[in-house]
Amino acid sequence: MTRQRSALTALLEQTPDFRSAQQLHEMLRGQGEAISLATVYRALQAMAEEGEVDVLRGSDSELRYRRCRRGEHHHHLVCRSCGHTVEVTETVVERWAARTAREHGFAAVSHAVELSGLCASCLDKT
Amino acid sequence: MTRQRSALTALLEQTPDFRSAQQLHEMLRGQGEAISLATVYRALQAMAEEGEVDVLRGSDSELRYRRCRRGEHHHHLVCRSCGHTVEVTETVVERWAARTAREHGFAAVSHAVELSGLCASCLDKT
DNA sequence: ACCCAAATTGACAACGGTTCTCACTTTATT
DNA sequence: AATAAAGTGAGAACCGTTGTCAATTTGGGT
Numbered sequence: 001m002t003r004q005r006s007a008l009t010a011l012l013e014q015t016p017d018f019r020s021a022q023q024l025h026e027m028l029r030g031q032g033e034a035i036s037l038a039t040v041y042r043a044l045q046a047m048a049e050e051g052e053v054d055v056l057r058g059s060d061s062e063l064r065y066r067r068c069r070r071g072e073h074h075h076h077l078v079c080r081s082c083g084h085t086v087e088v089t090e091t092v093v094e095r096w097a098a099r100t101a102r103e104h105g106f107a108a109v110s111h112a113v114e115l116s117g118l119c120a121s122c123l124d125k126t
Numbered sequence: 127m128t129r130q131r132s133a134l135t136a137l138l139e140q141t142p143d144f145r146s147a148q149q150l151h152e153m154l155r156g157q158g159e160a161i162s163l164a165t166v167y168r169a170l171q172a173m174a175e176e177g178e179v180d181v182l183r184g185s186d187s188e189l190r191y192r193r194c195r196r197g198e199h200h201h202h203l204v205c206r207s208c209g210h211t212v213e214v215t216e217t218v219v220e221r222w223a224a225r226t227a228r229e230h231g232f233a234a235v236s237h238a239v240e241l242s243g244l245c246a247s248c249l250d251k252t
Numbered sequence: 253a254c255c256c257a258a259a260t261t262g263a264c265a266a267c268g269g270t271t272c273t274c275a276c277t278t279t280a281t282t
Numbered sequence: 283a284a285t286a287a288a289g290t291g292a293g294a295a296c297c298g299t300t301g302t303c304a305a306t307t308t309g310g311g312t
Binding site: 077079088093097101105106107108110111112113114117119 | 183187203205212214216218219222223226227230231232233234235236237238239240241242243244245246249
């Protein structure tokens with residue numbers, strides 16, 4: 001556990017929404033941390049493999065990271081304006097995925113489900 | 127409608143699975159078509175905007191395209207070994223998405239749902 | 253506290269998919 | 283056939299990300 005790594009961990013702990021590696025790097029630099037972009041990438045990659053952070057890819061090709069509160073399987077409802085994120089757990093979708101896979105003879109099926117919209121506070125602002 | 131564009135359209139018509147722009151370009155070159163990679167990208171981009179093809183991004187950063195049979199909203203069940211694709215329509219998921227959004231005060235919610243697994247014939251091969 | 257092997261870091265190059273630029277060619281219209 | 287608009291090709295540029303490698307830091311054993 002290095003200084004850089006724990007700074008990133010601490011930052012993620014207090015960042016509620018999905019952020020890109022570059023955003024996180026700028027945030028760390030902004031608060032005076034000496035850390036390189038490559039290290040941020042490496043640390044996030046390692047954390048993602050360990051399941052310590054969730055990874056999401058938006059419409060563009062950049063990945064965004066977030067320290068999720070619940071450890072178990074869940075999905076995200078993300079505001080496409082401000083990035084505000086809600087964790088959602090639902091068995092209906094899981095069951096539907098399993099049933100659909102079985103009906104078509106598929107096995108070892110995983111599913112990617114993400115919802116994006118406009119949150120209440122962003123709606124109020126308009 | 128140019129020669130290149132119609133060659134690509136014809137190719138997509140007879141390609142059942144999702145293919146990347148570069149794969150489609152190679153396939154066209156392989157059958158003797160003179161077409162540049164940039165043109166393939168531009169044509170696919172235009173078709174995607176028109177809703178003539180569906181776009182999917184795998185685990186990597188490359189986009190894959192497919193001419194879908196049904197015009198209405200649907201999802202995909204994709205074999206992660208051979209790429210074999212099944213189009214799936216289901217109202218359970220749509221209703222769940224709408225309900226979840228409402229519960230959290232979100233509006234204008236869209237959802238991305240993709241299933242990936244191993245198809246029956248790929249399972250047999252093992 | 254010190255030594256040392258192993259792991260991590262930083263600066264920068266390289267990579268891969270995609271998009272842009274711009275001169276040239278093709279298409280469609282009159 | 284003339285011409286404006288649209289599409290094309292070659293290669294550079296772009297952008298997020300990953301690799302390289304020397305230098306630094308970390309943690310365990312003594």
